[in-house]
Structure formats: C-alpha cells, structure tokens
Amino acid sequence: MGLRRRFLVLPGLLFLASAAFSAAEEESETQLTIYRDNLALVREVRTLSLARGIQTHRLTGIPARVDPSSVFFQPLSGPGVWRVLEQSFAFDATDADRLLAKAKGGRVLVTDKQGQTHSGTLLGALSGDLLLREGDDSLKVVKSDSVAAVQLFSPAEGLVTEPSLAWILDAEKPGTYRAALSYLTEGISWRADYLAVTGQGETTLSLAGWATIENRSGVSYRDCRIGLVAGDIHRAQASYGPPERRVLEAMAAAPKEASEFQETPFAEYHLYKLGRKADLPDGEMKQLPLCGPVTAKTRKAYRYEGQKHAARVETTLEFENREGEGPNVPLPGGRVRVYQKDEAGGLRLLGEDRIDHAPRGERVRVALGAAFDLVGERTVKESARLAGNTRKETIEIRIRNQKQESVNVTVAESYWGDWQLLGKTPPVLKKDARRVEFEISVPARGESVFEYQVLLR
Numbered sequence: 524m525g526l527r528r529r530f531l532v533l534p535g536l537l538f539l540a541s542a543a544f545s546a547a548e549e550e551s552e553t554q555l556t557i558y559r560d561n562l563a564l565v566r567e568v569r570t571l572s573l574a575r576g577i578q579t580h581r582l583t584g585i586p587a588r589v590d591p592s593s594v595f596f597q598p599l600s601g602p603g604v605w606r607v608l609e610q611s612f613a614f615d616a617t618d619a620d621r622l623l624a625k626a627k628g629g630r631v632l633v634t635d636k637q638g639q640t641h642s643g644t645l646l647g648a649l650s651g652d653l654l655l656r657e658g659d660d661s662l663k664v665v666k667s668d669s670v671a672a673v674q675l676f677s678p679a680e681g682l683v684t685e686p687s688l689a690w691i692l693d694a695e696k697p698g699t700y701r702a703a704l705s706y707l708t709e710g711i712s713w714r715a716d717y718l719a720v721t722g723q724g725e726t727t728l729s730l731a732g733w734a735t736i737e738n739r740s741g742v743s744y745r746d747c748r749i750g751l752v753a754g755d756i757h758r759a760q761a762s763y764g765p766p767e768r769r770v771l772e773a774m775a776a777a778p779k780e781a782s783e784f785q786e787t788p789f790a791e792y793h794l795y796k797l798g799r800k801a802d803l804p805d806g807e808m809k810q811l812p813l814c815g816p817v818t819a820k821t822r823k824a825y826r827y828e829g830q831k832h833a834a835r836v837e838t839t840l841e842f843e844n845r846e847g848e849g850p851n852v853p854l855p856g857g858r859v860r861v862y863q864k865d866e867a868g869g870l871r872l873l874g875e876d877r878i879d880h881a882p883r884g885e886r887v888r889v890a891l892g893a894a895f896d897l898v899g900e901r902t903v904k905e906s907a908r909l910a911g912n913t914r915k916e917t918i919e920i921r922i923r924n925q926k927q928e929s930v931n932v933t934v935a936e937s938y939w940g941d942w943q944l945l946g947k948t949p950p951v952l953k954k955d956a957r958r959v960e961f962e963i964s965v966p967a968r969g970e971s972v973f974e975y976q977v978l979l980r
Contacts (some may be wrong), residue, residue: 553747555711555803556754557736559855563711565744566778573605573694583672585612585686586708586740593707600701605694612688623648623673631655632674633665641665686741701720710740711803713751715813715857719889721821721840721873722864728821728840730850732813732857734784734795736803743804750786753855753880754792782816783812786853793853825894825932827922829901836897836922836932838874840889844881854881859889896925897932897965904974914979915945924965932971934961941980948975 556564571580591612598605607977626645633641633653641663643655651667688704713736721728734751740743743896784795793811803809819842826837842849856879862870873889881887922932931971934949944951949961965971 526551541888552800554750555747556750556752557711557713558752559713559793560710560756561712563708563740564571565704565706565708568599569702569704571692571700573692573693573697574954575697576689577608578694580690580692581706582687582688582690584742585688585706586710586742587686588709588740589686590690590707590709593705595705596690597703597705598700601698604696604698605692605700607690608693610688612686618707619673620648620651622675623653626675630755631674632676633667633670634672634674635669636671637669638671646881668783683882711736711738713737715753715811715855716855717854717859717878719840719859719861720864720870723866725823725863726821728819729816730819730844731815731817732854733810736809736811737808738803738805741805743802745802746800747803749797749803751795751855752792753795753853755880756792764916784814786814793855795855796852814850814852814854817850817852819843824888825930826935827897827898827899827920827932828935828937829899830937832899834898834900836894836899838891838894840891840958842887843885844887845884849887851883851935853883854878854887856880858960861889861891898923898925899929899932899934903935915976916979917974917976919972919974920961920963921970922963922965925968927967929964929966931962931964934963935959936961938975938977938979943978945976945978949973 547786554566557564558564565586566766569582573580589612594610594612596607596610623645626896627647629645631643631645631653633655635641641655641657643657643663645653646656646662647654651670653665653667653670653673654663655663681907694700715733716735717730717732719728719730736749736751778934783798785798786793786795797811801809801811822841823843824839826839827835827839843852844854856877858875858877859876861873863873865871874889876890878887878889900919900921900923902919902921903916904919905915906913909915918936920934924930924932933952935958939957944959949963952962954960961975963971963973
C-alpha cells in the first residue's frame, strides 16, 4: 500500500499549518510542522530559473514517502508571469523490478551465483528473468534464481533514480523566480518523553519534558523552523484493496525553564514552536527541551482490581496540572519515567507509564508498578441463582499491608449488564454503569477485610 495508506485532505491542513508561522518566516525559511502520527507538513522556498515559453522543470530533494496528491505550489515572485500546467512525481528506484523495467534498452552486467558474468543490452525483465542481447546480437535468458547481482551501465533515457517532482511550466518571460513548495510526507514524527524525579517522601516531583523528533523520510532538512502539533488529528483512510543514559543525564541537568519551545493554542490542538532554527538530518533522532523542569505536588495512590490481577496492588503517582499544584501547562501525551533520588543522590527507576494529553486543570496519573508490601485477595464466597437470569453474589475483599504505615487503597470492581449493590458497603468513590470503586484504609502491618453483595441481572 506504501504511500497511499492514509493522508489528510490537504487544503485545510495547509492553511492551518501556514497560519502557525509568521509572514516573514513563510517568505524565506523551510518550515516543518510535525505531527505525532508519522506525518509532517513541509514548506520550502525554491528558486526556479525559467526560460520563456513552455518547459519542464524537475525538483529533487523530495522524500520518497511524500504524498504526491498533497503537493501545493505557490509563486512568491512574478505572480501571473508564470504558471504550472502539469505536475507529476517520479521515483523509479523504489524496488528492483521497477528499476529493471525502466532500464530496458540500457547496457547491463549480470553476475550469476557461480560468479560468471553476462553483459549486453537489457531487452526485458519478467518475474526476475532477464533477457539480454549480447555483443554478437545473440539473445540470452538469465533465470532469476541464478542471478546474484545486476549492474546498470547506461540506464534507459528518463530513468529517475531519486525522488523528484516534475512540472510543465509556462513562463511569459525568462527570469529567476521564487516559489513556495508544500507537501505532506510520512517518515517524520515526534513524541513527548518526560523525566520525573521524586524525593524520599514522594510528596513532590520535578518534571521535565523533552520532544523526541525522528526523521526517517530519506531527506535532510537544514536550517529550518520546527513546529510540533500536540493532539490527535483525523486522517482519512484510503482504500486500495486488502541512548537513554545520556538523555537522562541531560534532562536531569537541565536548568529551570529550559524549554526551547513556545506553546500556543492552534485550532483544536496545541502548537510548540522551536525558538531557533535547527537541522533535522535524515536518519537522526533529535531531542529538545519541551517544558520544565517544574515542581508538582504529588499524591501516592494504591489500586486493587482483583478481577484482573488476583493479588497485585498497583501504585500510582498523581498530580494536578494547575497553578500552585503542578506544571499548569498543556502536557502532550507521552512516556513518563519516574525516578527517585537515593541517600547518595543517585537516581533509581521507580517505573514508567504513558499518559494521555493533559490540558490545564486535569489530574495526571502515572502508574509505577505493583506495591511489594501490599497483597490483595478477592473471593466469591457465594453465588446463588434467583428467579430467571438474576444472580446474587457475595464478594470478600482482603488487603494485607506489610508496610510500617497505614495506607488507603481504592478497590475497583466491574460488572456487565444490570447490577445493584445490596446492603452495607465501604465508602463508594465512583460508580457508573459498569464500575464501582470503594476506598478502604489498611493499618500498618495489618489487613482490612470487607464483604459486599451484588445483584446481577
């Protein structure tokens, strides 16, 4: 499926992305608007030297994973003096079969698996079998299963060995003109990575966010403006048939307010604009400060879901993303690694989790892992069938705590269909059509036990 897998309808996206940069930036700079789902909108300024009349102009430096239908070309100088009559995208060296098909009529040297060579003019290639005309005008067929290598000496005219765009242009007068070229391409993406460091009491954490940008497009971009879009854009589905330690040290050493990005609302998303120009070479992964470090007040919480994990009690750290409590900035969804400083000042990993996009004012929960000193036990003590499809169950929940301090544990239970709690229960934290949550206090080096009854229909 390749390039045609899925792409946005272009005009609205081009308009929104262009609006994210100033007019001065648009006139003179390469811009990359990078989305999280392996997609980027590229805008470059190209200079064209044109003769008078109708002519063909080929532009190279185009990624192989470009969506040709998204290409947008806009004159910046000489408007009305020249125009595009036709546009095409060509890249013949995408695979061996296509390359051989386009190389018909050229001279080739074929090396077979026994090391023998066969030279001549390539007349055809069918399912890997090669038909050659040798120097004495004799014909030879080299079977595909015997071919080790094929060398092309004089490719056929028109063979395109690198991705390129070709335009048929009409210019009223000769001259040098500038034009803006915009296109969507796969192979460029970004993600958010966060480092959170807590103290011994785990009542506060220092949170730093980094943007990890990766370029696998096949093209290097130099001296460009970079904007990162946080949010989940809708993309139309096309149907075409069936170095962590170094990063940690850098993040831990980052000064307060080290972010190089300026965050602004952008349509229904958030845009992070890098405050300087940067290079994004092909094949490189680049990391830039996104936010922080900032201090957040944290609360440790414990959660037991006995229907999923028989004994496991999960530990989470929670903080409010609001002024006076936490970062108070929109946090793009991403991976959060939580470390704790030990007595010697070193860092030890407590756990990692992925968070969703967290706007200002929302609570952020980061799962750390299983609490070693807490053990849960869920027992169905009674299950009785009543009239029809109605059933009554008696459930016992037992939480054992080997810590030296008491803890509060949230117990989550899930049910399908119609259900109703009967009799006395612990305090209910949350209740909806499929879930109920209880909160219980478990004493130090002790246990808490409760029973509840539920009527299921």
